Amino acid sequence: MAPVVYEGAAVVPAHQLVKPVSRDIFPDGLKTTGQHPPLYDQLKPFSEFPQEITGPTVWKAEEYKNNPEKWTHRLTDDEVAELSDAADAFLAGQIPLTGISKGNFPLPKLSAFLAELYKDLVDGKGFILFKGFPVKEWGNHKSAVAYMGLGTYLGYFVSQNSRGHVLGHVKDLGEDAAQIDKVRIYRTNARQYFHADDCDIVGLLCIAKALDGGESDIVSSHSVYNALAKERPDVLETLIQPIWYFDRKGETSVGEEEYIKTSVIYLENGGKGRVYTKWDPYYVRSLTRFSDAGIIPPLSAAQTEALEVLEATCNRLALHMVLDIGDIQFLSNSQVLHARTAYTDYPPPAPRRHLMRLWLATPEHEGGWKLPFWDSDEKKRGGIQVNDTPPVAPLDGE
Numbered sequence: 339m340a341p342v343v344y345e346g347a348a349v350v351p352a353h354q355l356v357k358p359v360s361r362d363i364f365p366d367g368l369k370t371t372g373q374h375p376p377l378y379d380q381l382k383p384f385s386e387f388p389q390e391i392t393g394p395t396v397w398k399a400e401e402y403k404n405n406p407e408k409w410t411h412r413l414t415d416d417e418v419a420e421l422s423d424a425a426d427a428f429l430a431g432q433i434p435l436t437g438i439s440k441g442n443f444p445l446p447k448l449s450a451f452l453a454e455l456y457k458d459l460v461d462g463k464g465f466i467l468f469k470g471f472p473v474k475e476w477g478n479h480k481s482a483v484a485y486m487g488l489g490t491y492l493g494y495f496v497s498q499n500s501r502g503h504v505l506g507h508v509k510d511l512g513e514d515a516a517q518i519d520k521v522r523i524y525r526t527n528a529r530q531y532f533h534a535d536d537c538d539i540v541g542l543l544c545i546a547k548a549l550d551g552g553e554s555d556i557v558s559s560h561s562v563y564n565a566l567a568k569e570r571p572d573v574l575e576t577l578i579q580p581i582w583y584f585d586r587k588g589e590t591s592v593g594e595e596e597y598i599k600t601s602v603i604y605l606e607n608g609g610k611g612r613v614y615t616k617w618d619p620y621y622v623r624s625l626t627r628f629s630d631a632g633i634i635p636p637l638s639a640a641q642t643e644a645l646e647v648l649e650a651t652c653n654r655l656a657l658h659m660v661l662d663i664g665d666i667q668f669l670s671n672s673q674v675l676h677a678r679t680a681y682t683d684y685p686p687p688a689p690r691r692h693l694m695r696l697w698l699a700t701p702e703h704e705g706g707w708k709l710p711f712w713d714s715d716e717k718k719r720g721g722i723q724v725n726d727t728p729p730v731a732p733l734d735g736e
């Protein structure tokens with residue numbers, strides 16, 4: 339069947355494919371492609387979506403709740419020693435952290451485990467929790483090197499914001515979460531509803547915990563899809579229509595629109611034809627500055643209901659997880675949604691809750707999902723890139 343062409347279809351011309359970039363700006367020679375609209379002519383209508391999804395990406399919290407050994411890997415002494423040696427050698431080489439890659443961060447033993455993990459993240463259940471990363475012993479600099487080095491085996495790090503942060507810091511920086519059109523929630527202590535980050539795989543390394551809250555919930559978006567297909571196919575259809583405007587919160591390059599009109603749930607092109615979810619309710623709720631001015635339509639009653647039903651279904655099916663200091667959670671955004679509870683930090687001088695975040699990209703030619711976006715085969719697909727902002731890897735929130 340021919341693809342359905344939706345109104346306003348715009349195919350990004352091939353000349354926008356990434357040109358060679360300056361290594362003076364991008365030390366590993368790769369630039370994050372950033373956010374953009376989908377290829378509208380590749381979006382599929384509801385009628386082409388599966389009635390039920392099967393396979394390892396569909397899981398239930400009950401399978402894992404009392405079996406943490408199924409999704410936890412405690413680093414062995416040998417693995418920690420290998421990471422430590424690679425980090426020390428990298429630091430001695432005085433290469434900028436933004437230039438780290440598999441080539442300059444050899445892990446001859448751990449790499450076999452990471453290759454298996456890559457498959458499970460991309461094609462399987464889509465999550466893991468590492469334990470025993472010695473952040474206190476190593477301190478923030480060496481921990482950041484070892485963490486980013488480990489990450490290079492799971493994808494290409496991409497920029498996470500307009501500042502070019504490729505090492506993100508999830509920390510309450512005192513910004514006002516009520517200002518949702520300007521503030522990124524990861525820089526506050528507010529609750530985060532179920533969402534996917536703007537990348538293929540997200541990593542969170544716990545450096546410091548909150549006094550209370552800040553706990554993690556994850557859910558198989560394929561289990562959520564199956565529940566909706568049975569209980570509320572109307573909601574699913576609303577989520578599949580490309581009628582959703584997502585805010586870019588001002589993180590735009592010259593000439594780009596302030597929002598992206600797209601779907602919440604997509605069908606993978608070719609390949610395995612899997613269902614892909616890209617969602618964040620904060621980003622669709624924050625656009626009243628444009629809808630009040632009549633520039634875009636406000637959320638319809640059906641959309642408002644769809645986002646409420648989606649959140650409730652995620653909550654019902656979620657697996658709860660607590661990150662302790664030295665834990666690393668890796669999640670695949672393609673088939674897993676995540677949330678976190680609001681939190682309260684310890685009073686000073688105790689450190690505030692602090693997670694180091696990695697956003698990683700998995701291009702098609704390395705086994706990544708075939709997505710209806712022009713950059714699906716780019717190494718640093720996704721992320722947030724504003725103009726030629728160089729990547730930076732600060733060691734703390736800024």
Ligand SMILES: [Fe+2]
Pocket residue numbers: 533534535676
């Ligand atoms: Fe997130």
